[in-house]
Amino acid sequence: MSGRYTELKRECYEANMQLPQLDLVVYTFGNVSAVDRKEAVFAIKPSGIPYEQLKPEDIVIVDYENRRVEGAMRPSSDTKTHAFLYREWSDIGGICHTHSTYAVSWAQAQMDIPIFGTTHADHNTSDIPCAAPMADSLVAGDYEHMTGHQILDCFEQKKISYKEVEMVLIGNHGPFTWGKDPAKAVYNSRVLEEIARMAYLTLQINPNAPRLKPALIKKHYDRKHGKEAYYGQEG
Amino acid sequence: MSGRYTELKRECYEANMQLPQLDLVVYTFGNVSAVDRKEAVFAIKPSGIPYEQLKPEDIVIVDYENRRVEGAMRPSSDTKTHAFLYREWSDIGGICHTHSTYAVSWAQAQMDIPIFGTTHADHNTSDIPCAAPMADSLVAGDYEHMTGHQILDCFEQKKISYKEVEMVLIGNHGPFTWGKDPAKAVYNSRVLEEIARMAYLTLQINPNAPRLKPALIKKHYDRKHGKEAYYGQEG
Amino acid sequence: MSGRYTELKRECYEANMQLPQLDLVVYTFGNVSAVDRKEAVFAIKPSGIPYEQLKPEDIVIVDYENRRVEGAMRPSSDTKTHAFLYREWSDIGGICHTHSTYAVSWAQAQMDIPIFGTTHADHNTSDIPCAAPMADSLVAGDYEHMTGHQILDCFEQKKISYKEVEMVLIGNHGPFTWGKDPAKAVYNSRVLEEIARMAYLTLQINPNAPRLKPALIKKHYDRKHGKEAYYGQEG
Amino acid sequence: MSGRYTELKRECYEANMQLPQLDLVVYTFGNVSAVDRKEAVFAIKPSGIPYEQLKPEDIVIVDYENRRVEGAMRPSSDTKTHAFLYREWSDIGGICHTHSTYAVSWAQAQMDIPIFGTTHADHNTSDIPCAAPMADSLVAGDYEHMTGHQILDCFEQKKISYKEVEMVLIGNHGPFTWGKDPAKAVYNSRVLEEIARMAYLTLQINPNAPRLKPALIKKHYDRKHGKEAYYGQEG
Numbered sequence: 001m002s003g004r005y006t007e008l009k010r011e012c013y014e015a016n017m018q019l020p021q022l023d024l025v026v027y028t029f030g031n032v033s034a035v036d037r038k039e040a041v042f043a044i045k046p047s048g049i050p051y052e053q054l055k056p057e058d059i060v061i062v063d064y065e066n067r068r069v070e071g072a073m074r075p076s077s078d079t080k081t082h083a084f085l086y087r088e089w090s091d092i093g094g095i096c097h098t099h100s101t102y103a104v105s106w107a108q109a110q111m112d113i114p115i116f117g118t119t120h121a122d123h124n125t126s127d128i129p130c131a132a133p134m135a136d137s138l139v140a141g142d143y144e145h146m147t148g149h150q151i152l153d154c155f156e157q158k159k160i161s162y163k164e165v166e167m168v169l170i171g172n173h174g175p176f177t178w179g180k181d182p183a184k185a186v187y188n189s190r191v192l193e194e195i196a197r198m199a200y201l202t203l204q205i206n207p208n209a210p211r212l213k214p215a216l217i218k219k220h221y222d223r224k225h226g227k228e229a230y231y232g233q234e235g
Numbered sequence: 236m237s238g239r240y241t242e243l244k245r246e247c248y249e250a251n252m253q254l255p256q257l258d259l260v261v262y263t264f265g266n267v268s269a270v271d272r273k274e275a276v277f278a279i280k281p282s283g284i285p286y287e288q289l290k291p292e293d294i295v296i297v298d299y300e301n302r303r304v305e306g307a308m309r310p311s312s313d314t315k316t317h318a319f320l321y322r323e324w325s326d327i328g329g330i331c332h333t334h335s336t337y338a339v340s341w342a343q344a345q346m347d348i349p350i351f352g353t354t355h356a357d358h359n360t361s362d363i364p365c366a367a368p369m370a371d372s373l374v375a376g377d378y379e380h381m382t383g384h385q386i387l388d389c390f391e392q393k394k395i396s397y398k399e400v401e402m403v404l405i406g407n408h409g410p411f412t413w414g415k416d417p418a419k420a421v422y423n424s425r426v427l428e429e430i431a432r433m434a435y436l437t438l439q440i441n442p443n444a445p446r447l448k449p450a451l452i453k454k455h456y457d458r459k460h461g462k463e464a465y466y467g468q469e470g
Numbered sequence: 471m472s473g474r475y476t477e478l479k480r481e482c483y484e485a486n487m488q489l490p491q492l493d494l495v496v497y498t499f500g501n502v503s504a505v506d507r508k509e510a511v512f513a514i515k516p517s518g519i520p521y522e523q524l525k526p527e528d529i530v531i532v533d534y535e536n537r538r539v540e541g542a543m544r545p546s547s548d549t550k551t552h553a554f555l556y557r558e559w560s561d562i563g564g565i566c567h568t569h570s571t572y573a574v575s576w577a578q579a580q581m582d583i584p585i586f587g588t589t590h591a592d593h594n595t596s597d598i599p600c601a602a603p604m605a606d607s608l609v610a611g612d613y614e615h616m617t618g619h620q621i622l623d624c625f626e627q628k629k630i631s632y633k634e635v636e637m638v639l640i641g642n643h644g645p646f647t648w649g650k651d652p653a654k655a656v657y658n659s660r661v662l663e664e665i666a667r668m669a670y671l672t673l674q675i676n677p678n679a680p681r682l683k684p685a686l687i688k689k690h691y692d693r694k695h696g697k698e699a700y701y702g703q704e705g
Numbered sequence: 706m707s708g709r710y711t712e713l714k715r716e717c718y719e720a721n722m723q724l725p726q727l728d729l730v731v732y733t734f735g736n737v738s739a740v741d742r743k744e745a746v747f748a749i750k751p752s753g754i755p756y757e758q759l760k761p762e763d764i765v766i767v768d769y770e771n772r773r774v775e776g777a778m779r780p781s782s783d784t785k786t787h788a789f790l791y792r793e794w795s796d797i798g799g800i801c802h803t804h805s806t807y808a809v810s811w812a813q814a815q816m817d818i819p820i821f822g823t824t825h826a827d828h829n830t831s832d833i834p835c836a837a838p839m840a841d842s843l844v845a846g847d848y849e850h851m852t853g854h855q856i857l858d859c860f861e862q863k864k865i866s867y868k869e870v871e872m873v874l875i876g877n878h879g880p881f882t883w884g885k886d887p888a889k890a891v892y893n894s895r896v897l898e899e900i901a902r903m904a905y906l907t908l909q910i911n912p913n914a915p916r917l918k919p920a921l922i923k924k925h926y927d928r929k930h931g932k933e934a935y936y937g938q939e940g
Contacts, residue, residue, distance in 0.1 A: 026429060027422070029354070048467025077458060077466045099354050101429070105436035108351040109444045116813040118878045119734070119804050136450040143454055172447055173353045187732070194731060198810050200440055205905055206814035212877055215841040219848055223782060231782045232753030261664060262657070264589070283702025312693060312701045334589050336664070340671035343586040344679045371685040378689055407682055408588045435675055496899060497892070499824070518937030547928060547936045569824050571899070575906035578821040579914045606920040613924055642917050643823045670910055 005043060005070055008036050009059040012043035015182035016059075019098060020051045022190045027051075030098040031076040034182040035086050037093075040064060042086055046073035077144065084148025085178065089162050094182030096189045099174045102196035103189075106130065107169040113199045115212050120195050121220035122231075123166075127211075128192065129158050130169040151176060164221075167192045240278060240305055243271050244294040247278035250417035251294075254333060255286045257425045262286075265333035266311040269417040270321050272328075275299060277321055281308035312379065319383025320413065324397050329417030331424045337431035338410040338424075341365065345406045348434045350447050355430050356455035357466075358401075362446075363427065364393050365404040386411060399456075402427045475513060475540055478506050479529040482513035485652035486529075489568060490521045492660045497521075500568035501546040504652040505556050507563075510534060512556055516543035547614065554618025555648065559632050564652030566659045572666035573645040573659075576600065580641045583669045585682050590665050591690035592701075593636075597681075598662065599628050600639040621646060634691075637662045710748060710775055713741050714764040717748035720887035721764075724803060725756045727895045732756075735803035736781040739887040740791050742798075745769060747791055751778035782849065789853025790883065794867050799887030801894045804879045807901035808894075811835065812874040818904045820917050825900050826925035827936075828871075832916075833897065834863050835874040856881060869926075872897045 012034040019025040019032065028051070033044040043059045060071035064087045066080050076082075082095045106113050106128075113128040115121060120128075131154035138146040151168050155161075166188045167177040177188035202209045224231040247269040254260040254267065263286075268279040278294045295306035299322045301315050311317075317330050341348050341363075348363040350356060355363075366389035373381040386403050390396075401423045402412040412423035437444045459466040482504040489495040489502065498521070503514040513529045530541035534557045536550050546552075552565045576583050576598075583598040585591060590598075601624035608616040621638050625631075636658045637647040647658035672679045694701040717739040724730040724737065733756070738749040748764045765776035769792045771785050781787075787800045811818050811833075818833040820826060825833075836859035843851040856873050860866075871893050872882040882893035907914045929936040 026425060046468065047465075074465070074468055099429075101433060102436065104352060104354060105433050105440055108433060108437040109441035111441055116877070117809060119809060133448065133451070136448065139448075139450045139454050143458075172351070172451060190731060194804075194806070198806060198813060200436065201807065201810035201905065202813040204439065204909065205810055206816055209814045213838065213841065213844075215844045216838070216877060219844050223848075230752075230779070233751065233779055261660060281703065282700075309700070309703055334664075336668060337671065339587060339589060340668050340675055343668060343672040344676035346676055368683065368686070371683065374683075374685045374689050378693075407586070407686060435671065439674065496895060516938065517935075544935070544938055569899075571903060572906065574822060574824060575903050575910055578903060578907040579911035581911055603918065603921070606918065609918075609920045609924050613928075642821070642921060670906065674909065 003070070005036070005039075005041070005061045008034055008041075008043045008061070010056050011182055012045070012059050013054065013056040015094065015096070015186050016045050016054060017051065018183075018186045019096075019189075022186070024098045024100045024186075024189055024193060025051065030096070031078055032094065032096045032182050032186060033076075033079075033082045033086075034094050035092070037090075041069050042082060044075045044079055044082060046071070047076050049073070078147075080142065080144035081147040081151075081176070084145055085151065085176075088148070088152055089178070091163060091180075092178040092185075093180045094185035095176065095178045096182070096185035097174070097176050098189050098193075100189065100193040100196075102200060103169060103175040103192050104173075105200070106196050107171055107174050110171045113169070113196055114209075115217065116199055116202045116209055117212060118216065118220050119198060121212055121217045122224055123188070123191050123195070125164045125217055125221050126158075126160055128165065128167050128169065128195065129154050129160060130171050133171040147173075238305070240271070240274075240276070240296050243269055243276075243278045243296070245291050246417055247280070247294050248289065248291040250329065250331070250421050251280050251289060252286065253418075253421045254331075254424075257421070259333045259335045259421075259424055259428060260286065265331070266313055266317075267329065267331045267417050267421060268311075268314075268317045268321075269329050270327070272325075276304050277317060279310045279314055279317060281306070282311050284308070313382075315377065315379035316382040316386075316411070319380055320386065320411075323383070323387055324413070326398060326415075327413040327420075328415045329420035330411065330413045331417070331420035332409070332411050333424050333428075334409045335424065335428040335431075337435055338404060338427050339408075340435070341431050342404040342406055342409050348404070348431055349444075350452065351434055351437045351444055352447060353451065353455050354433060356447055356452045357459055358423070358426050358430070360399045360452055360456050361393075361395055363400065363402050363404065363430065364389050364395060365406050368406040382408075473540070475506070475509075475511070475531050478504055478511075478513045478531070480526050481652055482515070482529050483524065483526040485564060485566070485656050486515050486524060487521065488653075488656045489566075489659075492656070494568045494570045494656075494659055494663060495521065500566070500570075501548055501552075502564065502566045502652050502656060503546075503549075503552045503556075504564050505562070507560075511539050512552060514545045514549055514552060516541070517546050519543070548617075550612065550614035551617040551621075551646070554615055555621065555646075558618070558622055559648070561633060561650075562648040562655075563650045564655035565646065565648045566652070566655035567644070567646050568659050568663075569644045570659065570663040570666075572670055573639060573662050574643075575670070576666050577639040577641055577644050583639070583666055584679075585687065586669055586672045586679055587682060588686065588690050589668060591682055591687045592694055593658070593661050593665070595634045595687055595691050596628075596630055598635065598637055598639065598665065599624050599630060600641050603641040617643075708775070710741070710744075710746070710766050713739055713746075713748045713766070715761050716887055717750070717764050718759065718761040720799065720801070720891050721750050721759060722756065723888075723891045724801075724894075727891070729803045729805045729891075729894055729898060730756065735801070736783055736787075737799065737801045737887050737891060738781075738784075738787045738791075739799050740797070742795075746774050747787060749780045749784055749787060751776070752781050754778070783852075785847070785849035786852040786856075786881070789850055790856065790881075793853070793857055794883070796868060796885075797883040797890075798885045799890035800881065800883045801887070801890035802879070802881050803894050803898075805894065805898040805901075807905055808874060808880040808897050809878075810905070811901050812876055812879050815876045818874070818901055819914075820922065821904055821907045821914055822917060823921065823925050824903060826917055826922045827929055828893070828896050828900070830869045830922055830926050831863075831865055833870065833872055833874065833900065834859050834865060835876050838876040852878075
């Protein structure tokens with residue numbers, strides 16, 4: 001494989017192949033994309049190809065207007081949602097969509113995932129929002145494009161920053177996550193699945209479990225992301 | 236191994252061997268069959284043989300009247316159910332039966348699996364029906380033959396097409412699935428298990444979770460199966 | 471390894487090694503024994519040895535009065551329960567004890583596992599009984615011996631035959647299973663764990679789920695164990 | 706690798722590498738330390754390094770005042786909690802912290818794990834305590850140091866001995882466990898996760914499940930740890 005987007009395709013391919021290894025997908029139920037900001041294109045999984053058959057050269061290159069730039073295959077049916085988010089959120093480098101079990105179950109329940117503990121607070125400063133299902137008129141129109149709108153509207157209404165909360169549930173559907181690169185987007189999908197599972201179990205054990213206190217939310221965010229962060233290695 | 240049905244046996248064998256790999260069976264708790272419409276026979280797993288011991292040549296060939304056509308072993312105890320469905324539904328090419336955990340649990344609860352999200356709607360246009368348990372008089376008679384009737388009656392009463400919903404739960408027992416070939420029937424069993432698990436979790440999180448809106452059911456079905464389907468690759 | 475009980479030890483060892491492979495134990499939480507009726511001794515796992523370290527020659531040979539006949543190690547702390555059951559139930563050839571998750575949870579809930587479906591009925595003709603916790607005076611005495619009594623009393627009070635139901639829960643503790651040989655005892659432990667999990671899920675989905683009808687219990691038992699059984703291969 | 710603390714680092718490394726193998730951590734969500742009482746230092750995992758990248762020489766050596774004695778990397782962000790416990794509890798040789806699913810869920814529910822059965826009683830003489838969340842003023846201060854205080858205060862208030870109960874939940878956060886060496890601390894984390902899962906399931910099956918009787922708690926503790934202990938091998 002050679003060509004202009006070889007490295008971008010490989011990065012996208014490797015992030016996609018993490019999904020079955022992390023038990024986040026069965027069959028074709030997911031997709032990851034990787035953006036090249038300079039070229040204003042992104043690489044994305046082709047539609048309906050099982051992970052065990054996927055090869056780096058199958059990855060499709062698409063621009064922000066959803067036009068195929070390179071690749072023989074049809075891109076993921078969710079491509080327009082990815083394009084929309086890359087256009088709107090200029091700081092993200094990768095997007096991941098799965099149908100992972102616990103995240104989907106919260107999305108089907110149409111509920112935000114409450115912030116119950118430090119596992120959640122190490123990664124987000126608020127509940128993980130669940131975007132309300134789309135109006136029928138929009139479903140009938142440019143559905144996947146409108147899914148991008150749905151995410152944007154949800155973050156605006158709830159006054160959440162996509163830089164502090166890198167994950168969302170689409171009501172009735174499932175999760176989208178993002179990050180500085182596709183590997184981080186996949187990491188966020190795995191973390192979201194664990195947070196979703198823990199929050200489910202917490203409520204089964206104690207239906208009145210309280211949310212984490214603001215002081216602890218701030219502490220755990222600052223510990224990892226604040227000016228004097230001391231989690232991880234320097235540099 | 237050579238002979239008239241070698242290819243059919245191998246297809247049936249490979250579909251059966253998927254079941255333990257997909258965590259859908261333990262020991263002998265499942266069976267897959269593959270039909271040859273031209274020859275009017277089907278290949279099916281022998282009864283009571285653990286998957287780790289199964290060999291392609293063990294597969295039994297049976298006609299629609301349940302007569303063994305080829306093979307030294309006794310066919311699956313569920314053979315008459317398979318025969319009945321092949322006779323009644325001329326468009327199906329494979330059938331799969333398992334005792335997978337979540338699908339069986341819904342069958343034991345004697346409840347249809349509600350259509351809560353797009354994972355479900357990508358594969359079915361309605362709730363997954365649970366056929367009511369059989370009358371005692373029928374149990375005492377030709378039980379496995381009547382199980383076929385039970386499925387057919389259920390689809391007729393609920394006005395569901397077996398082409399749109401390729402899965403059913405038998406009350407108190409477990410799931411049967413089918414498809415254009417045995418691999419698709421197995422795929423449907425795996426998808427059903429995931430849908431059953433997600434629906435269970437959804438109701439635990441929100442006992443009042445609403446069904447998916449008709450507009451979204453239609454959209455997701457059309458996206459994959461409609462005239463202008465755009466999911467997957469062309470051709 | 472050579473000697474009088476070499477074959478018995480190997481059979482016992484192999485059955486024990488199935489437990490971690492079937493995800494029924496962590497660390498040392500289980501034990502299997504195998505009886506030699508002619509010699510009136512049984513082979514059992516040594517106490518407190520992790521499965522990954524266990525070797526065939528570590529297996530201990532004990533008689534029905536709990537006296538060590540061969541072997542350098544101390545036998546399982548549950549040895550007296552095994553001895554009691556071998557003495558009382560002359561038709562069994564192997565016994566298995568685990569702390570498998572779902573079976574233990576029902577034992578801790580101190581509830582019989584209701585017969586909800588055919589997976590259960592293919593193996594048992596009634597609910598799986600949970601023996602009530604022991605009186606304090608007995609706990610303080612010969613505890614593991616009394617555990618055998620506890621099982622026997624439970625089956626007598628509930629009028630269940632140990633030949634039709636090869637599994638029991640000890641309230642607050644966990645499951646014991648048995649069978650014609652140690653491999654069947656282990657098989658029954660794996661089946662019990664699955665039945666326990668399905669029954670738990672069934673009640674979560676539908677707290678009013680009805681028990682299986684007597685006609686279906688009889689049908690599934692006869693299909694596998696009756697005079698005209700047609701499940702499995704002949705001979 | 707050579708040097709004064711080579712053996713201590715290796716012991717710490719091996720205990721850390723058990724965590725992903727036992728399914729107790731994803732990514733970097735855990736850490737194990739090993740103490741050298743003579744040298745008054747302990748070895749601990751570096752902060753934010755994924756397990757698949759961890760090497761023995763990455764392990765950091767720290768003294769009880771949290772000063773780095775050897776190693777190029779920054780030690781775990783939980784180091785001060787470990788140091789505090791080593792200072793206060795002179796009999797422990799290793800400490801383990803994870804975000805394992807069921808233990809975290811009980812911690813988020815802010816509830817002690819009730820002693821429901823012998824699996825629990827084989828390892829602890831009481832409920833597993835959940836320390837109440839920290840006051841906001843302490844969170845803002847020396848947080849990880851105060852987490853050590855939080856554990857100590859919890860054990861003092863509930864009059865529990867850290868020698869009989871080698872595990873604790875930090876409310877809203879997750880579990881810490883300890884033991885005579887780091888391998889035992891990891892063992893306790895695995896056992897805690899199983900106890901937490903069983904207790905959760907027990908309450909789902911029977912919300913009124915009774916605690917284990919004192920006579921059985923005593924019997925199972927003495928059987929393993931009493932003067933006349935007969936569990937395991939002698940010597």
